[in-house]
Amino acid sequence: MKIRNQTSGTDFMLVGLFQYGSMNGFLFAAIVFLFLVAVLGNITLVHLIRLDSRLHSPMYLLLSQLSFIDMMHISNTVPKMTTNFLMNTKTITFLGCEIQTFMFQSLGGCEAILLGFMSYDRYVAICHPLRYPVLMSKKICCSLIMCAWSSSAVNSLLHTLYFFQLPFCGSRIINHFFCEVPSLLPLVCQDTSQYEYTVLLTGLVFLLLPFLAILVSYAQVLTVVFQMSLGKGRTKALSTCSSHLIVASLFYITNLCTYTQPHSLHEPAQDKMLAVFYTIVTPLLNPFIYSLRNKDVLAALRRLLG
Secondary structure, three states, rough: HHHHHHHHHHEEEEEEOOOOHHHHHHHHHHHHHHHHHHHHHHHHHHHHHHHHHHHHHHHHHOOOOOOHHHHHHHHHHHHHHHHHHHOOOEEEEEHHHHHHHHHHOOOOOHHHHHHHHHHHHHHHHHHHHHHHHHHHOHHHHHHHHHHHHHHHHHHHHHHHHHOOOOEEEOEEOOOOOOHHHHHHHHEEEEHHHHHHHHHHHHHHHHHHHHHHHHHHHHHHHHHHHHOOOOOHHHHHHHHHHHHHHHHHHHHHHHHHHHOOHHHOOOOOOHHHHHHHHHHHHHHHHHHHHHHHHHHHHHHHHHHHHH
C-alpha cells in the first residue's frame, strides 16, 4: 500500500504517435479524420439495426454490439492522444492510465469473444439452417453477449488491479500513444516474468482460442457452401463469411503479435504500428465491411434515407 500511495499521485508521460517532425500536422489531421469517420460509421450501423425491424435478428444484434464496442474502443485512445497534441502536453494521470488500461482490455477481450460468437452464428445459419431458430434464439444470443462482456470485464479488472499495484520507478515515460500493459512493463522495477506468463496465457485464451474456433467453423462453412447447387446462395454465404474473416484476421493477428511476444522482443515502433491497426483501423473498417458487403444493411440504409 505504501508503494501505491507513492505512485498514484505521479503522472505518466506518453511519447505519442506523432514523432515525425514536419509531418505532425498532417498525421494529426489524418487520425482525427479517421476517428470521426469510424465513430460516424459505427453510430450509423447501430442506429440502422435498432430502427429497422428486418435487422432484428441474432446476426445483426451481434453486429450492433461489435459496432458499439468499436466506437468505445477508438474513443478510449484517440481523444486523449489528440488532446495532448493540441495542448502540447504528453501527460496522463496515474488514475487516467489505470482507467484507460482497464477499458482497453475490457473492450478488446469482449470484441475477441464476440467475433468468435459471430462465426458460430454463421456456422449454424449455413450448416444447420433448420435448427437456427433454436440454436441461436434471442435468449441464447443475449446470453452470449452477456458472457462476452462479463468475462472480459472480470479479466481486465483482475489484470488492472494487480498490475497497478506493482512498483513503478525510474522513468515515467511510456513509449506509446496510450496506456497498454506491454508498453508499461519496462517501467516496473521488479521481476515481471511470472506476470508475463499470465499475460501470455490470457492472450492465448482470449485471442488464439476464438481465432482457431473461427477458422474451424469457417472450414465447415466453406465445405457446405461449395456443395450448394444454387449459385446465388453460395455467393451470399461466401460474401458474408469473407467479410467476417477479413475483420477477424486483422484484429486477431495484430493483437496476437503484441500479446504473445516475450517482453524482450518488443519494439516500441512495431508496437505502435500494430496498435494503430487494432485501435483505429479495425474500428474504422468494421462498419463499412459489414454494410457495403451486406444487401440487407444497404436496403435498410436506403429505407432510412427515403
